[in-house]
Amino acid sequence: xxxxxIKAEQSWTTYVLSSLLESxxxxxxxxxxxxxxxxxxxxxxxxxxxxxVAFGSVFDLAEACLGRSLSVNRCCSNxxxxxxxxxxxxxxxxLRDGDIAALGAASGxxxxxxxxxxxxxxxxxxxxxxxLDRLWHTVHAARLSx
Numbered sequence: 001x002x003x004x005x006i007k008a009e010q011s012w013t014t015y016v017l018s019s020l021l022e023s024x025x026x027x028x029x030x031x032x033x034x035x036x037x038x039x040x041x042x043x044x045x046x047x048x049x050x051x052x053v054a055f056g057s058v059f060d061l062a063e064a065c066l067g068r069s070l071s072v073n074r075c076c077s078n079x080x081x082x083x084x085x086x087x088x089x090x091x092x093x094x095l096r097d098g099d100i101a102a103l104g105a106a107s108g109x110x111x112x113x114x115x116x117x118x119x120x121x122x123x124x125x126x127x128x129x130x131x132l133d134r135l136w137h138t139v140h141a142a143r144l145s146x
Contacts, residue, residue, distance in 0.1 A: 013125055016045050017091050018072070020052070021084060024059045025072040034059070047125065054121035055091075061114040062087045065106035090118045 023041045027034035035056045042052035063069055066083045080088070086099035100111060 011092070013092055014088060016047060016125065017055075017088050018080075019045060020047075020055050021059065021070060021088070022072045024056070025070050028069045051121065051124040054117070054124055058087070058091070058114065058117045058121045061110070061117050062103065065103045065110055065114055067104055067106075087118070090115065091122050093122060 020038055020041060023037045024034045027037045035053065038052040038056050039049050042049055059070055062083070070084055070087070071081055072084060082098075082102040083104065086102040089099050103111065103114070106114075
């Protein structure tokens with residue numbers, strides 16, 4: 001199985017996603033329901049409960065595509081399997097060549113459902129466009145005043 005290391009300089013979004021993914025994986029491995037743990041973790045990360053539920057749906061679909069449980073165990077390793085990295089790339093909107101293939105030989109409809117769910121979940125983490133505009137104008141005004 002191809003593994004890639006988790007980089008120390010990862011973005012906040014990648015940190016949130018990998019933390020949620022790790023929680024999901026740990027819950028599955030212990031035989032407990034993963035959604036309550038995702039919701040509890042989302043509160044600690046400052047992410048809405050709605051986002052946690054959306055990511056839970058994405059993780060369920062990813063497991064259906066892979067035909068196995070998602071596997072993340074950062075306490076013992078800083079590596080993720082290729083399927084899990086493909087999922088994080090999809091959620092970060094940086095899908096790369098080979099990522100879809102790394103998600104398994106699922107039907108096109110199942111992959112399409114995963115992509116749609118990932119797109120929706122990803123948008124829940126992104127600031128609204130008007131918020132980005134406000135931040136840009138604030139930065140621009142600060143530059144002009146100095």
